[in-house]
Amino acid sequence: xxxxxxxxxxxxxxxxxxxxxxxxxxxxxxxxxxxxxxxxxxxxxxxxxxxxxxxxxxxxxxxxxxxxxxxxxxxxxxxxxxxxxxxxxxxxxxxxxxxxxxxxx
Numbered sequence: 841x842x843x844x845x846x847x848x849x850x851x852x853x854x855x856x857x858x859x860x861x862x863x864x865x866x867x868x869x870x871x872x873x874x875x876x877x878x879x880x881x882x883x884x885x886x887x888x889x890x891x892x893x894x895x896x897x898x899x900x901x902x903x904x905x906x907x908x909x910x911x912x913x914x915x916x917x918x919x920x921x922x923x924x925x926x927x928x929x930x931x932x933x934x935x936x937x938x939x940x941x942x943x944x945x
Contacts, residue, residue: 841926842869844883845899852885853932856895858940861932864894868929875925878907878916894933901926 846863853861875881882902889896902922908915934941 841901844881844901845885845928845930848883848885848899849897849930849932852887852897853895853934856887856941857934859934859938861934863930863932866928866930870927872927873903873923873925875903876907879903880905881925893936894931896929896931899928899930900924
């Protein structure tokens with residue numbers, strides 16, 4: 841899940857600042873449901889705080905398809921409702937000299 845969140849934060853930094861920045865860490869991570877090989881996960885993030893050079897992002901990962909090894913080695917089911925499997929909060933830093941953020945944006 842954390843690798844997925846790392847992949848989510850890169851385009852967020854590019855959108856907010858025109859630079860990939862540096863992901864510096866998590867302040868909170870919650871694993872809320874089990875994930876198995878073969879499950880399909882959808883990850884998203886949204887900026888919740890913009891500092892001088894930092895951006896705080898809340899992440900969420902949802903299971904949308906679950907593997908069904910009990911039925912066969914490649915069986916799977918689409919879930920009626922996604923299941924939240926992980927939530928986290930992290931921070932990325934974009935050095936001022938690299939940021940192309942507009943002053944009024």
